[in-house]
Amino acid sequence: MDSRTVALIRTTFKAVAAEESGPERLARSFYSILFTEYPQIRDFFPAAMDSQRDRLVRAISYTLDRLEEPNKLLPFLAQLGRDHRKYGVRDEHYQAVAHSLRTAMSRFAGNEMWTDEVDHAWEQGLTLICDTMIGAAAKETTPPVWSGTVLEHRMVLHNLAVVRLRLDQAIKYAAGQYISVQIPARPRMWRYLSPSVPANANGEIEFHIRGVLGGWVSPAMINQTVVGDQWLLGSPLGGLGVPRNSKRKMLMIACGTGIAPLRAQLLQMAQRRTNPKVHLFVGGHHPCELYDLRTLSELAAAHKWLTVTPVAEREENPWWHADSGEPAPQLPGLEPRMTGQIGKVVASFGPWSDRDVQIAGSPSMVQTTKFRLMAAGTQTKNIRHDPLF
Known part of the structure; x- marks a missing residue:
């Protein structure tokens, strides 16, 4: 995308986000449109949507800030596309999300700001995002989800536990990456955790989990997990790591x-x-x-x-x-x-x-x-x- 297209996208998003309660209202409008026009998509989301709405706006902001850095943005989107396979999403679901976000943005921006040029810019940007995620998911040959059995649950502090699992199939992740995790007590509520050990042929993985006060998932991970529980894990994400040949x-x-x-x-x-x-x-x-x-x-x-x-x-x-x-x-x-x-x-x-x-x-x-x-x-x-x- 050229610099003008990027500028139009960023300007309209920042104008909406700058309004009082703008990000929250945008997120609510987006999900209202999505679930009304595409009711079958509702089943992909958790019952409680508060944290989901917050993450949506932060994810949009993160992506828009990197539109002019394709070397950083495209690998990130490809990782997201591979990770989203865990939901069972199809190509038409991406199109539904893109349409709903454009509609929500146009309603908040108003006719004066949302010109034909702005609409075309958003269409270009969302097409790039969707095509990158869809293409990466289509090329991936690893499982969409892995299953892991809890081998150890150890309390370290009153609100911090170490959980060790053995996976049904080893995940090839780079040390420093993070993985989405779902526990049986909180279906459809995925949370990102970073493995504290490198990937290994035995398929053993370990997570350090701190309970967030008032959180939906982390307290359950700490207080309700028992040996033998089956957790689900998505594809690895993130770019932290020290290259083998690094001398810096x-x-x-x-x-x-x-x-x-x-x-x-x-x-x-x-x-x-x-x-x-x-x-x-x-x-x-x-x-x-x-x-x-x-x-x-x-x-x-x-x-x-x-x-x-x-x-x-x-x-x-x-x-x-x-x-x-x-x-x-x-x-x-x-x-x-x-x-x-x-x-x-x-x-x-x-x-x-x-x-x-x-x-x-x-x-x-x-x-x-x-x-x-x-x-x-x-x-x-x-x-x-x-x-x-």
């Missing part, structure tokens, strides 16, 4: 369960003969939330290319965490624990101009850390993270 130093920053995709990469790198130097900062609100330090300690002690610095925002653990009250022993291979907000701590070391940067954690943590690094002089092109939706 790495800076990795994780908070909470964001350690999972970085941990998987480090475990994979540990199997190689040579690696670039990696400095990992792993953080949490309290010291007890640095729950995987023993594994990281063992990795750092065994591999000179890895430096691990723990960071906690507070010196003490919270009241709900039962411990002896004695200071935790210093684990071998780790740098002394630092206190402070992780983005601020990392940025205090300077611009890290010689490093490629990966950030993993909650959307707010990723954004805050990214802004801190950019303010310190880190180039945006050197910073990578997964889409924040």
Whole structure:
């Protein structure tokens, strides 16, 4: 698409999104049109649509921001197309979604803004998105979904569990990618999780899951999962990872369960003969939330290319965490624990101009850390993270 087409699409979307409650109203209008004109599509969606509406607007925004970067956008759309096979969607479903979104946008923009040229621009943009996803799905030969049996469910904190599964067929994912997961207690409610171990021939996979207060799925994953449960998994997504031939130093920053995709990469790198130097900062609100330090300690002690610095925002653990009250022993291979907000701590070391940067954690943590690094002089092109939706 040419720059004018991209500009027309972005301008109209931003105008709608800038209105008070604009994103929410747009999402509601879109789903109302979709389910009214194509009622058979309703069965593809969960009963509760609140989080679905939020993700829709964030996904649209993420895609539109990359319309002029086909080298980044098209692989992302291809991954989504392969992942969407799990729903059983067909070509006509993509057309229905595109039509409903165009209709919703035109209603909000109004006749003055929604000219024939704008309508044609949106048609071009949505056609590119649909064709890319449909084409990638048609070419894929792997299963649309994998089934996995829960082998272990281990509580690490009161709201954090480690779940290990064995898949019926091994998934070939790159360390650092994420996967959509559905549990039996929440049908049609898929959530993205990052494997904390590299792909292996045994088909074993592990997830670190933190319960979101008021969430629909994560509390059920933590509190209702039992050994023997059957989970469903979709195709892998995401572009984090350290290429085998990379010689550029790495800076990795994780908070909470964001350690999972970085941990998987480090475990994979540990199997190689040579690696670039990696400095990992792993953080949490309290010291007890640095729950995987023993594994990281063992990795750092065994591999000179890895430096691990723990960071906690507070010196003490919270009241709900039962411990002896004695200071935790210093684990071998780790740098002394630092206190402070992780983005601020990392940025205090300077611009890290010689490093490629990966950030993993909650959307707010990723954004805050990214802004801190950019303010310190880190180039945006050197910073990578997964889409924040």
